[in-house]
Amino acid sequence: MAKIEINGALLDYADEGAGDPVVFVHGSMSDQRTWEGQSRAFSKRFRVIVYSRRYHWPNETIPDGADYVMLEQVDDLEELIRALEIAPAHLVGNSYGAYISLLVAIRRPELVRSLVLAEPPVIPLFTSVPPKLHQILRLFATRPRTAVALTKFIATGIGPATAAFRRGDSEAAMQTFLRAVLGREAFERIPEERMEQARSNVFPAEFLGSGFAPLTADQVRNVQTPTLLVTGERSPSILIRATDRLEELLPHAERVEITEASHGMHEDNPQAFDAAVSAFLEKVTQSA
Numbered sequence: 001m002a003k004i005e006i007n008g009a010l011l012d013y014a015d016e017g018a019g020d021p022v023v024f025v026h027g028s029m030s031d032q033r034t035w036e037g038q039s040r041a042f043s044k045r046f047r048v049i050v051y052s053r054r055y056h057w058p059n060e061t062i063p064d065g066a067d068y069v070m071l072e073q074v075d076d077l078e079e080l081i082r083a084l085e086i087a088p089a090h091l092v093g094n095s096y097g098a099y100i101s102l103l104v105a106i107r108r109p110e111l112v113r114s115l116v117l118a119e120p121p122v123i124p125l126f127t128s129v130p131p132k133l134h135q136i137l138r139l140f141a142t143r144p145r146t147a148v149a150l151t152k153f154i155a156t157g158i159g160p161a162t163a164a165f166r167r168g169d170s171e172a173a174m175q176t177f178l179r180a181v182l183g184r185e186a187f188e189r190i191p192e193e194r195m196e197q198a199r200s201n202v203f204p205a206e207f208l209g210s211g212f213a214p215l216t217a218d219q220v221r222n223v224q225t226p227t228l229l230v231t232g233e234r235s236p237s238i239l240i241r242a243t244d245r246l247e248e249l250l251p252h253a254e255r256v257e258i259t260e261a262s263h264g265m266h267e268d269n270p271q272a273f274d275a276a277v278s279a280f281l282e283k284v285t286q287s288a
Helices: 032-042 070-083 096-107 133-142 144-166 170-182 184-188 192-199 204-208 217-221 237-249 270-287
Strands: 002-006 009-016 021-025 047-051 089-094 112-118 227-232 253-258
Touching: 002 070, 009 032, 009 070, 021 032, 021 070, 021 096, 032 047, 032 270, 070 096, 089 096, 089 270, 096 112, 096 217, 112 270, 133 144, 144 170, 144 204, 144 237, 170 184, 170 192, 170 204, 217 237, 227 237, 227 270, 237 253, 253 270
Parallel strands: 021 047, 021 089, 089 112, 112 227, 227 253
Antiparallel strands: 002 009, 009 047
16 A cells, blocks of 8 residues: 555555556545455456545544545545546545545546446435425425435434434444444444444544535536446435435436445445446446
8 A cells, every 4th residue: 555645634545457547435434445355356457546535544533623524525536536647537436435426526527537426425415414494394395205214314323323423422423323324234244344444434523523515406417427326225215315316317327226235335245336337337438
């Protein structure tokens, strides 16, 4: 692994293989180690870059009192692509990392060849975060399934996790959030090694700070980048509804479901995930 200075921070990264560049962008409570299987598989055909995002292991952790700002993470990914001189790159993102990747394609489309978005939590397409009562009521009137899913996710995941962070119990917050975002069955199967990775990347500021960057339907409609939307067969319904909305809005999107997988689909069923992503990247590459 190597280090690169990006926007005043040293970020740990690995750069393997040759061919079209593919950058893998991890989600919350994670770091570049989550992509170890994909690094081995994809570096046989592509130039693969995996990196740990700002504040994530083994980078310098977030200072006390600092905010965890999504747009700062977007700036970092844009600058990483420029610094490595790999534009336009294929971006493969999971969860928070998928949201970041989408924002890069919106802000700097010349940097992005294609997008693979594995369940980005694009809640701002429905409500503010946290949502206001009138927004929830309007959502019940216009998209009742999404409203039910969002209400459940807030009640069982975001709400209790945020409360646990406020009282200083990061372990309870982590477990509550992972159980909600993965589902109880997938959570109970997490290996201890993966739990330790999560513990190395738990930041109260991510839940107590400024939260998600704004996102509008018009911004998504204007994305011309070829996009693969990926969901897990057993993922929480709010993430499925969010992907439904992206599928409605994105003009050049296709979609695939990974069987026997939840939100961490690239770890739950890597063979199916890798096959779907590889086929999409090959198609995009051949169409160039």
